[in-house]
Amino acid sequence: MRRRSALPGLGLALGITWLWLGLIVLVPLAALMLRPWELGVAGVWASVTEPRVVAALGLSFGAALGAALVDLPLGLLIAWVVVRYRFPGRRVLDAAIDLPFALPTAVAGLALTALYAPNGWLGAPLAEMGVKVAFTPLGVAVALAFVGLPFVVRMVEPVLRDLGPEAEEAAAVLGATRWQAWRLVVLPALGPALVSGVALAFARAVGEYGSVIFIAGNRPMESEIAPLLIVARLEQYDYAGAAALGLAMLVLSFAFLVVFGLMQRRLRRGVA
Amino acid sequence: MRRPTEEAPWLRWVLCLAAVGVAVLFLVLPLVAVFAEAFRRGWGPVAKSLSDPDALAAVRLTLLVAAIAVPVNLVGGVAAAWAIAKFDFPGRRLLMVLIELPFSVSPVISGLVYVLVFGAQGWLGPWLEERGVQVVFALPGIVLATIFVTFPFVARTLIPLMQDQGRTEEEAAATLGAGGWRMFLHVTLPNIRWALLSGVLLCNARAMGEFGAVSVVSGHVRGETNTMPLHVEILYNEYQFVAAFAVAGLLALLALVTLAAKAMLERAG
Numbered sequence: 001m002r003r004r005s006a007l008p009g010l011g012l013a014l015g016i017t018w019l020w021l022g023l024i025v026l027v028p029l030a031a032l033m034l035r036p037w038e039l040g041v042a043g044v045w046a047s048v049t050e051p052r053v054v055a056a057l058g059l060s061f062g063a064a065l066g067a068a069l070v071d072l073p074l075g076l077l078i079a080w081v082v083v084r085y086r087f088p089g090r091r092v093l094d095a096a097i098d099l100p101f102a103l104p105t106a107v108a109g110l111a112l113t114a115l116y117a118p119n120g121w122l123g124a125p126l127a128e129m130g131v132k133v134a135f136t137p138l139g140v141a142v143a144l145a146f147v148g149l150p151f152v153v154r155m156v157e158p159v160l161r162d163l164g165p166e167a168e169e170a171a172a173v174l175g176a177t178r179w180q181a182w183r184l185v186v187l188p189a190l191g192p193a194l195v196s197g198v199a200l201a202f203a204r205a206v207g208e209y210g211s212v213i214f215i216a217g218n219r220p221m222e223s224e225i226a227p228l229l230i231v232a233r234l235e236q237y238d239y240a241g242a243a244a245l246g247l248a249m250l251v252l253s254f255a256f257l258v259v260f261g262l263m264q265r266r267l268r269r270g271v272a
Numbered sequence: 273m274r275r276p277t278e279e280a281p282w283l284r285w286v287l288c289l290a291a292v293g294v295a296v297l298f299l300v301l302p303l304v305a306v307f308a309e310a311f312r313r314g315w316g317p318v319a320k321s322l323s324d325p326d327a328l329a330a331v332r333l334t335l336l337v338a339a340i341a342v343p344v345n346l347v348g349g350v351a352a353a354w355a356i357a358k359f360d361f362p363g364r365r366l367l368m369v370l371i372e373l374p375f376s377v378s379p380v381i382s383g384l385v386y387v388l389v390f391g392a393q394g395w396l397g398p399w400l401e402e403r404g405v406q407v408v409f410a411l412p413g414i415v416l417a418t419i420f421v422t423f424p425f426v427a428r429t430l431i432p433l434m435q436d437q438g439r440t441e442e443e444a445a446a447t448l449g450a451g452g453w454r455m456f457l458h459v460t461l462p463n464i465r466w467a468l469l470s471g472v473l474l475c476n477a478r479a480m481g482e483f484g485a486v487s488v489v490s491g492h493v494r495g496e497t498n499t500m501p502l503h504v505e506i507l508y509n510e511y512q513f514v515a516a517f518a519v520a521g522l523l524a525l526l527a528l529v530t531l532a533a534k535a536m537l538e539r540a541g
């Protein structure tokens with residue numbers, strides 16, 4: 001429904017908004033869309049299919065997907081406990097969830113490296129079990145799971161809060177066990193929120209830089225993430241190559257987000 | 273007796289312990305590690321590395337960048353929220369999507385786009401160089417990249433709230449003859465102040481802590497174009513671990529203050 005608003009200021013507000021958006025976001029992003037083609041179509045293709053680039057893209061997207069899938073059960077557990085139970089320390093737990101949002105990425109990177117290094121608090125016991133985390137692809141995934149966790153929790157929490165007890169009561173009255181009620185009533189209702197949480201965690205993780213480069217070890221073909229390759233290309237003044245890789249990352253993430261969107265739509269239809 | 277929609281007490285305990293365990297091991301322990309590493313040899317080295325001239329220059333630059341970037345995004349964010357929440361106009365949905373765009377872009381790409389425009393081989397780079405203006409590897413580039421990565425914070429905290437509040441109060445003020453600015457200052461602003469403050473806090477925390485985008489456009493000149501997060505990286509790569517974790521601890525403190533303030537604002541609002 002469109003109706004004329006009696007309020008003033010639309011012209012001024014829109015003017016400021018488009019100026020701000022255009023200068024800061026749209027013009028620079030246009031450069032990212034246009035610059036790669038200086039290499040020609042074949043040149044762009046060659047530049048994003050170099051073995052080292054393919055390995056880096058594979059690591060960035062693979063580790064991001066893995067990390068988001070690890071965040072799914074962990075985030076669901078934390079959201080469930082924070083919304084449904086009352087226990088001492090619940091407030092602190094709720095506040096701690098936002099730590100990865102608030103902590104600057106370089107600080108997180110340093111801290112995770114110190115923790116998971118072979119002589120770190122967590123790295124030492126893990127090393128004794130034969131698991132190396134820091135300076136391996138596993139370390140990349142751990143850092144990405146850290147930055148992504150709050151997205152899952154914060155997407156699930158409001159849905160869980162709005163989900164009143166009625167449906168679960170009905171399930172119990174009809175003779176469902178608690179586990180059946182949870183699996184057949186609660187989980188499907190949370191499905192769309194879980195998918196968007198995972199999608200957000202994934203989108204954030206794909207491009208993540210600061211919290212990863214310290215723990216990754218950055219060995220080409222093994223633990224080198226795609227954003228780091230962009231930086232390397234810029235340092236060699238290969239602007240077009242850097243832009244081509246940046247554009248490839250955006251196109252790939254967009255494709256993944258479309259898939260997540262389709263999954264969400266299907267889950268939503270299942271609920272309704 | 274236990275209600276049928278509740279889990280058995282033992283299960284509740286297990287789930288609570290598991291959640292707290294995950295949070296402590298995965299979320300809190302990194303924070304503790306920062307301070308433990310910084311204070312490994314006591315206060316002395318921490319105080320010394322924080323009073324180092326390069327560290328002080330990094331703190332000053334970080335404060336300066338945030339002092340420019342946050343007001344720019346405050347004005348833009350409020351204008352965008354006013355237009356989107358209070359009016360219907362063609363392109364409204366597109367505008368909402370575009371404002372969120374910087375959040376879905378890698379920080380490195382956020383810096384890259386400015387190098388493509390203002391760098392030595394950028395669209396405007398040579399033209400600016402002839403006139404002696406340096407954007408990339410200087411303060412303007414750092415500020416621009418910071419504005420880009422913190423772009424959506426204010427608008428996205430305000431839009432849902434202002435949409436919920438509708439426009440009846442403003443329309444009443446307009447009917448009573450209030451002008452645009454008077455209406456905004458006396459009707460709209462008091463309604464959105466806590467959300468606005470919360471958006472500004474988040475924007476500021478990200479502006480001071482941004483690493484990837486700033487790293488691409490900074491050039492890493494010690495004492496000149498190094499922000500605090502970049503200074504942390506340099507110290508770490510030089511194996512000055514205590515100094516690196518001391519500066520990192522300062523940034524972590526900023527994060528903690530931001531979280532505490534945000535929690536308080538949520539209770540106030």
